[in-house]
Amino acid sequence: xxxxxxxxxxxxxxxxxxxxxxxxxxxxxxxxxxxxxxxxxxxxxxxxxxxxxxxxxxxxxxxxxxxxxxxxxxxxxxxxxxxxxxxxxxxxxxxxxxxxxxxxxxxxxxxxxxxxxxxxxxxxxxxxxxxxxxxxxxxxxxxxxxxxxxxxxxxxxxxx
Amino acid sequence: xxxxxxxxxxxxxxxxxxxxxxxxxxxxxxxxxxxxxxxxxxxxxxxxxxxxxxxxxxxxxxxxxxxxxxxxxxxxxxxxxxxxxxxxxxxxxxxxxxxxxxxxxxxxxxxxxxxxxxxxxxxxxxxxxxxxxxxxxxxxxxxxxxxxxxxxxxxxxxxxxxxxxxxxxxxxxxxxxxxxxxxxxxxxxxxxxxxxxxxxxxxxxxxxxxxxxxxxxxxxxxxxxxxxxxxxxxxxxxxxxxx
Numbered sequence: 130x131x132x133x134x135x136x137x138x139x140x141x142x143x144x145x146x147x148x149x150x151x152x153x154x155x156x157x158x159x160x161x162x163x164x165x166x167x168x169x170x171x172x173x174x175x176x177x178x179x180x181x182x183x184x185x186x187x188x189x190x191x192x193x194x195x196x197x198x199x200x201x202x203x204x205x206x207x208x209x210x211x212x213x214x215x216x217x218x219x220x221x222x223x224x225x226x227x228x229x230x231x232x233x234x235x236x237x238x239x240x241x242x243x244x245x246x247x248x249x250x251x252x253x254x255x256x257x258x259x260x261x262x263x264x265x266x267x268x269x270x271x272x273x274x275x276x277x278x279x280x281x282x283x284x285x286x287x288x289x
Numbered sequence: 290x291x292x293x294x295x296x297x298x299x300x301x302x303x304x305x306x307x308x309x310x311x312x313x314x315x316x317x318x319x320x321x322x323x324x325x326x327x328x329x330x331x332x333x334x335x336x337x338x339x340x341x342x343x344x345x346x347x348x349x350x351x352x353x354x355x356x357x358x359x360x361x362x363x364x365x366x367x368x369x370x371x372x373x374x375x376x377x378x379x380x381x382x383x384x385x386x387x388x389x390x391x392x393x394x395x396x397x398x399x400x401x402x403x404x405x406x407x408x409x410x411x412x413x414x415x416x417x418x419x420x421x422x423x424x425x426x427x428x429x430x431x432x433x434x435x436x437x438x439x440x441x442x443x444x445x446x447x448x449x450x451x452x453x454x455x456x457x458x459x460x461x462x463x464x465x466x467x468x469x470x471x472x473x474x475x476x477x478x479x480x481x482x483x484x485x486x487x488x489x490x491x492x493x494x495x496x497x498x499x500x501x502x503x504x505x506x507x508x509x510x511x512x513x514x515x516x517x518x519x520x521x522x523x524x525x526x527x528x529x530x531x532x
Contacts, residue, residue, distance in 0.1 A: 133429045134337055137421050141344050148348055158485075159351035162524065163343050165484035169499050172300035178335065179306045182328030183313065186320050219384060220419050221342070225331045228426035241435060244423075248413040254386045257478055261389045262405075265458045269450050270406055277442040284438050289431065 170219050177222045181229045194234035202238055202286070209239035210278050213246030214271075217253045220244070238286040245278035299499060338425045342418045349417070350524065353380045362400040371447065374404040375440075378411025385413040387481045387525040394526060402454050403447035410443040471506025473516070476527040485522050490515040494528075501527070 148156045227240045250271050251258065258267045314321045361373045381388065392405045415436055424432040473493060475486075477500040486494040486501050493516060495504045508516075520528045 131425075133424050134341070137341050137345070141341050141348070144348050145344055148351060152351075155351050156347070158522070159347035160344065161488065162350065162483045162485045162522065163347040165488075166346075166481055166524075167339070167343055169482040169484075172303040174335065175332075176300070176303035176306045178328050178331045179303075179310065179324075181331055182324040182326070183306075183309060185327040186324040217384075220414075221422055224422045224426040225335060228334075229331065231427065237431070244435075245414060245439065248385060248419075249410055251385060257386055257389060260460070261393050263454075263459045266402070266450070266454045269453050270409070270446070273446045273449060274410065277446060281435065281438045281442055285431075285434060288434055 170222065173218065174222050177218070177226055181226060185229060185233065190233040193230060202236060205236075206239045206242045206279060206282055210242040210246045210250075210275060210282070213243040213278070214250040214275060215252045216247055217251065218247070220248050223247055236286070237289060238282045240282075241285045242278050242282035245281055246275060249274040249278065334426065338422055342421060345421070346418050349380050355380075359395060359398070362395050362398055362404060370401065370404050371407055371444065374400070374407040374447075375411050375443070378408045378413075379415065379417055381412045381416050384481065385409065386479055388412040390476065390479050390526050396456075396459065401451060402456065402459075403451035406447040406450045407443055410439075410446060415439050415443075471503070472508065472531045473503045473506055474529040474531075475501050475503050476529075477501060479525045479527045481525050483524060485524075486519040486528060489519040489522060494519065 145156070223244060227244060231237060231240060252271075255267060255271065258270075262270075310321070310324070313324060355377070358373050358377050362370050378388075388409050392400075392408055395408070396405060420432055420436060423435070475494070480500040482496070482499040482501075484496050484501075487496050490512070492509075493503060493505050493512065494501050496502070516528075516530055520530050
């Protein structure tokens, strides 16, 4: 276990200890709620992890490197940003997926674009958002998010 | 049998992947075990982080005073309002669409357009449980740099959107127009499927296809308390209770 995960474990466990001491039933109820949410996506998580296994076995890292590697970075970044916009999977599930791509040698720029649009731009949820906030708000918010996802991705490429 | 059926329906994606594995086992058996081996590595990583995320999400929902934060949004809350918007988004759980009803409620309380954009974006991309998962899989440096850049972008986006969109551009509340067949209503479009309402008030709510559904509109004496509790605990604030 790396140091960061360890720190999170310690903070969480200490907090949990205090929480249980202060209000046991409130704490347990909250855990039940989160557990329910987690159970809802557990099948999807397992599915994605199994899919990653298949992809890594059948698609050699060299192919991944060549497809989302250094070549054609702008094009692959825009493509990944588009892919992220139309996909609706919990980010929780997306992290191991993109980590497997990075481990296989993919460039981080398209990966960051994908991660950002995945959660911030919602083509699937567009009708819902439009109903609540109107067309103008939804259009502007989603377009801005898409544009900034590209900016963030390119900036990450320069910094890291 | 019906249990099996609903399980199949709820985990369609998992079933497809399992079928793919069966196909691999038949047609390319030499790739079967390596695939499982590759999966196992990521399963281990996931198991290390999942309990922490689960507990932390619970602790946040139990102890972060959402009501206090929500009450801090006024018409002229200025920079303080934006900061609270950022905090509210950071300490949240659930997908972005779960934030829609919460934001709608805040708008009616006088929150600004800029702050709504800040909540939605923060909620979507940089909430705390997500940052932990990100740091685990992609490294703390990656997470930190992305967090800084995204935070800057979010405040800019809030400002830009508020220059173009005015409160008059938003649709008026249509809640009153909704047809009601009783005192209870659930906006299932935004249900995150936590099942809490069905646990707190099982005689009135049931989970159908991972979404909360009202099963009874009749109120017996004493039901009030449980229903009110369910309304308050609902993480997406989608239960309406008219008395």
